[in-house]
Amino acid sequence: TVKIMIDGVETEIVKGTTVLEAARDQGINIPSLCYLQGVNHSSSCRVCVVEVGPRLIASCTLIAEDGMKIQTNTKKVRDARRTSAQLLLSDHDRECLSCSRGGNCELQSVSNSLNIREVTYTGEHSSREKDYSSPAIVRDASKCILCGRCVGACGTVQTVGAIGFAKRGFDTVISTAFGRPLAESTCVNCGQCIMACPVGALTEHENIRDVWDAIADPDQYVVVQTAPAVRVALGEEFGLPVGTRTTGKMAAALRRLGFNKVFDTVFGADLTIMEEGTELLSRLSSGQNLPLMTSCCPGWVKFMEHNFPDMLDNLSTCKSPHEMEGAMVKSYFAGKLGIDPQKITVVSIMPCTAKKFEGAREELSNKDMQDVDWVLTTRELAAMIKEAGIDFVNLKDEEFDNPLGVGSGAGTIFGATGGVSEAALRTVFELVSGQPLDTIEYTAVRGMDGIKENTVELPDGRTIRTAVVHGLGNARRLMEAMQRGEKSYDFMEVMACAGGCITGGGQPILNAADSSRLDVKALRAKAIYSEDEAQTVRKSHHNPFIKQLYAEFLGEPNSHLAHELLHTHYTA
Numbered sequence: 001t002v003k004i005m006i007d008g009v010e011t012e013i014v015k016g017t018t019v020l021e022a023a024r025d026q027g028i029n030i031p032s033l034c035y036l037q038g039v040n041h042s043s044s045c046r047v048c049v050v051e052v053g054p055r056l057i058a059s060c061t062l063i064a065e066d067g068m069k070i071q072t073n074t075k076k077v078r079d080a081r082r083t084s085a086q087l088l089l090s091d092h093d094r095e096c097l098s099c100s101r102g103g104n105c106e107l108q109s110v111s112n113s114l115n116i117r118e119v120t121y122t123g124e125h126s127s128r129e130k131d132y133s134s135p136a137i138v139r140d141a142s143k144c145i146l147c148g149r150c151v152g153a154c155g156t157v158q159t160v161g162a163i164g165f166a167k168r169g170f171d172t173v174i175s176t177a178f179g180r181p182l183a184e185s186t187c188v189n190c191g192q193c194i195m196a197c198p199v200g201a202l203t204e205h206e207n208i209r210d211v212w213d214a215i216a217d218p219d220q221y222v223v224v225q226t227a228p229a230v231r232v233a234l235g236e237e238f239g240l241p242v243g244t245r246t247t248g249k250m251a252a253a254l255r256r257l258g259f260n261k262v263f264d265t266v267f268g269a270d271l272t273i274m275e276e277g278t279e280l281l282s283r284l285s286s287g288q289n290l291p292l293m294t295s296c297c298p299g300w301v302k303f304m305e306h307n308f309p310d311m312l313d314n315l316s317t318c319k320s321p322h323e324m325e326g327a328m329v330k331s332y333f334a335g336k337l338g339i340d341p342q343k344i345t346v347v348s349i350m351p352c353t354a355k356k357f358e359g360a361r362e363e364l365s366n367k368d369m370q371d372v373d374w375v376l377t378t379r380e381l382a383a384m385i386k387e388a389g390i391d392f393v394n395l396k397d398e399e400f401d402n403p404l405g406v407g408s409g410a411g412t413i414f415g416a417t418g419g420v421s422e423a424a425l426r427t428v429f430e431l432v433s434g435q436p437l438d439t440i441e442y443t444a445v446r447g448m449d450g451i452k453e454n455t456v457e458l459p460d461g462r463t464i465r466t467a468v469v470h471g472l473g474n475a476r477r478l479m480e481a482m483q484r485g486e487k488s489y490d491f492m493e494v495m496a497c498a499g500g501c502i503t504g505g506g507q508p509i510l511n512a513a514d515s516s517r518l519d520v521k522a523l524r525a526k527a528i529y530s531e532d533e534a535q536t537v538r539k540s541h542h543n544p545f546i547k548q549l550y551a552e553f554l555g556e557p558n559s560h561l562a563h564e565l566l567h568t569h570y571t572a
């Protein structure tokens, strides 16, 4: 530890702590904008300056040293912070009333906390360019404050590097290579740049109006489904603590919004396990295209297409769970209802921006119909609930509809890293042995280590060497180790977002201070695992509605019809 003096009060802190964090631990909230723990440490915005001796220093990168005397609230400090904030505000589109981040904007709260009541510098504005080219992400340069947090998320964390600083001085912008539209860049649509952005410069490509229109159309039967990770985060948009489970309230709210059926992607996840588990067993037997790599994360699929195109055959041919669910709604369920599938609209509520891109991919359609018509993020769903005036927090719990709305605990844990592997193991093990499994919780694949390796012995003596990876930076490192021949596996689960979908690019956005104070990944993951524990059916192959679907419609896993509707193939 080291001893420092903050505003005349001596305090002992862990060696290596920054002055910003040390002050926050003492209850002094130093404003900051460009700093984001683990993502960006550039000290470029200068709103976090403190006085150390005669000097003004940015506290976010200043490591506290023994004997340091720090002043956080002198006239010199306040004036410098206000000047920095004023400069940012003078070149910022200040349309806060119509900004999707209004009320959740870090520039707005810094400006408020510094008591800025008018913007003193006015003058020329730099780039005002908006880029709507991507179906997932919208970039609005008029709101960008050049903090670099998105650049850190995309480059340092995800190792995609689709966006970076370009030009110099007043003309500096965040741009793709050669200023191309984002849709033509190497962007994989993960939305981690949105999660990092303190303002409204990066947002999802909204589809709220499209969904309202579908609901209002008397000729459309509108089915909604919800991803596993949405239920453990949606409440945050209504002031509930991180890690609150709101499954029943969510189902109730969706019904009030006017959807005709409220289904659950967890059912689709169970179906994926049946198909992908069977695919794994047949690849293990043939020895071909191992390791089998999960294909349910569209960020990862696109990352493979850009970076490892010669390994695309390793991807599972399974469509992702919400796509499988959509395909079943427009075939099996349409048949049951006697409705023309052209008159069914499928809406997926996802924690993810990449799912918007996935939903539009031609590989994920059948007879010229997309399996899923619209994808909304958790944030967009919250916006619809607010627009409808629904008192979400006080809603009474309701259930999903049948038959595509009942999922097992195994399907639920898909939303956290390791979940797909654990769900697959629960089923594959029993399929091989024909015996019930004693322990169903595979703790080796749980937790937040970036790469988790594990070997499972099947009852017939075969082994499955598994790797669970989350975050594309980790995925790249592991893929490169495999290419060098240092690693080999039979099964690989990859999720583009650190922690899995629970921290996807469509989830509620926490400000930088809250995201370093709270372990959001762990809290949401804990909520997902407790959803699993609360279920009576915890294995995908025990889901009675899955059995019914195979008995009435699909035949058996990997059948001809299953291949036609539930599988696809990606080519570079």
Ligand code: HC0
Residues within 6 Å of the ligand: 226, 227, 228, 229, 230, 265, 266, 268, 269, 296, 297, 320, 321, 322, 323, 350, 351, 352, 355, 411, 414, 415, 416, 420, 500, 501, 502, 504
């Ligand atoms: Fe996920 Fe999924 S688990 S990708 O993270 O596999 O988005 O939550 O819906 O489809 O089920 C996201 C989450 C899903 C899918 C499922 C998978």
Ligand code: SF4
Residues within 6 Å of the ligand: 137, 153, 154, 155, 158, 160, 161, 162, 163, 186, 187, 188, 189, 190, 191, 192, 193, 194
């Ligand atoms: Fe980079 Fe992901 Fe943002 Fe695309 S969506 S620019 S890949 S962080």
Ligand code: SF4
Residues within 6 Å of the ligand: 189, 190, 296, 297, 298, 299, 300, 351, 352, 353, 354, 355, 495, 496, 497, 500, 501, 502, 503, 504, 505
């Ligand atoms: Fe989307 Fe989940 Fe993949 Fe993130 S990990 S890009 S939320 S599917």
